[in-house]
Amino acid sequence: MHRKLQASKYLRMVPRHDGYALYHSLYGGLCVVDENILHLFDVFRTPQSVHDVLDTNNAHDKERLASFMEVFEEKGFLVEQGFRESSRLEHHLEKVGKDLHRGAQVGVVQLVLTNLCNFRCEYCFVENIYVSDERIEAQASESNRIMRAEDARVYLEKVIDLAKKNGRTALSVQFFGGEPLINWEVMKFVLEYFGSGERQGLDISYSIVTNGSLITEEIAEYCKKYKVSVIVSFDAPSGKQRRCTNGKNSAELVERSLSLLNKHYNRVAFNAVLSSETFEVFGVELVDFALRHYVFEIGVLLDLNPEFYERYAAEDIVDKLWEVYLHGRQKGVQLTGYWHMIFQQLVHRDPYRVRGFKTCSATGCQLSIEPSGEVFACKGSSGHFGSILHPDKLLSSRNYRKYALRTFRNSPECAGCEIEGFCSGFCLGPLEKKYGDISVIEKNTCAVYRKLTRRLIEDADTEEVAVFRMQVLEGVSNHVDE
Numbered sequence: 360m361h362r363k364l365q366a367s368k369y370l371r372m373v374p375r376h377d378g379y380a381l382y383h384s385l386y387g388g389l390c391v392v393d394e395n396i397l398h399l400f401d402v403f404r405t406p407q408s409v410h411d412v413l414d415t416n417n418a419h420d421k422e423r424l425a426s427f428m429e430v431f432e433e434k435g436f437l438v439e440q441g442f443r444e445s446s447r448l449e450h451h452l453e454k455v456g457k458d459l460h461r462g463a464q465v466g467v468v469q470l471v472l473t474n475l476c477n478f479r480c481e482y483c484f485v486e487n488i489y490v491s492d493e494r495i496e497a498q499a500s501e502s503n504r505i506m507r508a509e510d511a512r513v514y515l516e517k518v519i520d521l522a523k524k525n526g527r528t529a530l531s532v533q534f535f536g537g538e539p540l541i542n543w544e545v546m547k548f549v550l551e552y553f554g555s556g557e558r559q560g561l562d563i564s565y566s567i568v569t570n571g572s573l574i575t576e577e578i579a580e581y582c583k584k585y586k587v588s589v590i591v592s593f594d595a596p597s598g599k600q601r602r603c604t605n606g607k608n609s610a611e612l613v614e615r616s617l618s619l620l621n622k623h624y625n626r627v628a629f630n631a632v633l634s635s636e637t638f639e640v641f642g643v644e645l646v647d648f649a650l651r652h653y654v655f656e657i658g659v660l661l662d663l664n665p666e667f668y669e670r671y672a673a674e675d676i677v678d679k680l681w682e683v684y685l686h687g688r689q690k691g692v693q694l695t696g697y698w699h700m701i702f703q704q705l706v707h708r709d710p711y712r713v714r715g716f717k718t719c720s721a722t723g724c725q726l727s728i729e730p731s732g733e734v735f736a737c738k739g740s741s742g743h744f745g746s747i748l749h750p751d752k753l754l755s756s757r758n759y760r761k762y763a764l765r766t767f768r769n770s771p772e773c774a775g776c777e778i779e780g781f782c783s784g785f786c787l788g789p790l791e792k793k794y795g796d797i798s799v800i801e802k803n804t805c806a807v808y809r810k811l812t813r814r815l816i817e818d819a820d821t822e823e824v825a826v827f828r829m830q831v832l833e834g835v836s837n838h839v840d841e
């Protein structure tokens with residue numbers, strides 16, 4: 360008796376100019392197929408044995424067709440009749456849940472060097488996103504303004520211990536603020552003390568999110584020496600949304616800093632926000648400006664304020680971003696962001712098993728450490744976990760568990776969504792603020808994520824994204840595995 364296979368209920372198809380893109384909405388594995396293969400999946404709508412399909416198919420090359428079916432089964436596109444497909448994810452979730460209290464998920468530290476900032480950006484989330492008592496107190500507390508060098512050392516050593524106990528070989532440290540360079544001396548201390556982690560016995564990589572106004576020759580040199588990825592917040596050359604506290608526009612300062620960073624051959628990316636405040640000025644000039652300053656990557660963060668998605672139609676937001684994305688691609692500047700990570704993960708399989716999260720690192724992988732040592736899920740979240748001085752207590756806290764288990768399931772409402780396995784949903788901070796709950800979805804933002812993902816799938820350069828390309832003509836097949 361031959362076992363029977365059927366098409367997965369999670370199989371999704373997107374028509375393209377050169378055929379059809381297929382992927383599994385939980386496990387990814389995007390590939391491009393032609394009409395004949397699509398027809399094969401039609402056949403498998405009802406359970407069939409491979410043997411029968413091969414027998415009835417007038418394929419010229421049955422062996423190859425059989426090998427295709429093997430590949431599709433391996434990708435999860437074809438499954439055994441009656442197989443409960445979500446069980447893989449459930450097993451994984453169960454395992455992750457068991458190891459959470461040991462810190463097995465933790466791989467990213469957001470080190471909040473200071474809560475002070477020399478800018479007053481119109482849309483800064485710090486002004487309006489926070490809700491929990493712990494967060495509000497941390498923001499207001501005088502003693503939580505600046506991290507001391509000795510504290511930074513102790514905090515990082517605690518996380519390194521944790522990472523090593525869990526067999527991790529790498530840790531990523533992101534310097535964050537406020538404006539982290541206001542506390543440059545402590546950043547410098549961390550770089551000199553921990554370096555790339557040789558003494559600690561694991562690889563430490565660094566990045567900094569900065570408004571780009573305080574870069575000096577020394578900072579540029581250090582960033583190069585310690586391979587710090589410098590992420591400069593910048594929305595548009597003509598934008599006036601990022602103002603210094605003295606009221607001046609920041610663009611000039613940023614340009615000066617970029618020259619210094621370029622002089623020392625630093626790796627620089629922009630972080631731009633597409634929001635109600637920047638919608639009119641966000642455009643292709645950003646790409647041209649980036650190129651002039653040797654910046655080849657622009658992360659685009661979509662507005663954290665849910666009202667943006669009521670004010671603008673999803674299609675208009677997508678069109679706006681898409682125009683800049685295409686211009687960037689033409690000029691060799693990559694636009695990225697959470698929306699793009701969804702697509703990238705669709706191409707590969709089960710990425711969060713390796714990385715530990717889908718798009719939002721605040722779901723258990725990241726500890727955002729304040730100057731006081733209090734730990735939150737992210738600077739953009741009010742989710743409080745405890746103190747880094749007591750890691751065991753922190754990791755056993757209800758809040759840590761709640762946030763960490765959201766890594767794989769945003770909300771029951773995501774069941775059946777075409778990007779269920781890859782999308783982390785809306786940023787946690789605004790969900791906490793609007794709903795007091797992180798296991799909900801913000802419907803208007805879903806439409807934007809789904810539309811963007813579709814466009815990326817339709818447009819994906821098969822060379823660039825290294826997908827499978829398969830062509831079968833009346834069963835005669837020709838399979839390129841890139």
Ligand code: SF4
Pocket residue numbers: 769772773776777778779780782783784785800801804805806808809
């Ligand atoms: S948050 Fe929205 S877009 Fe994302 S998986 Fe859930 S339903 Fe889909």
Ligand code: SF4
Pocket residue numbers: 718719720721722737738739740785786787788
């Ligand atoms: S909470 Fe928001 S800002 Fe923080 S990692 Fe998640 S999506 Fe990004």
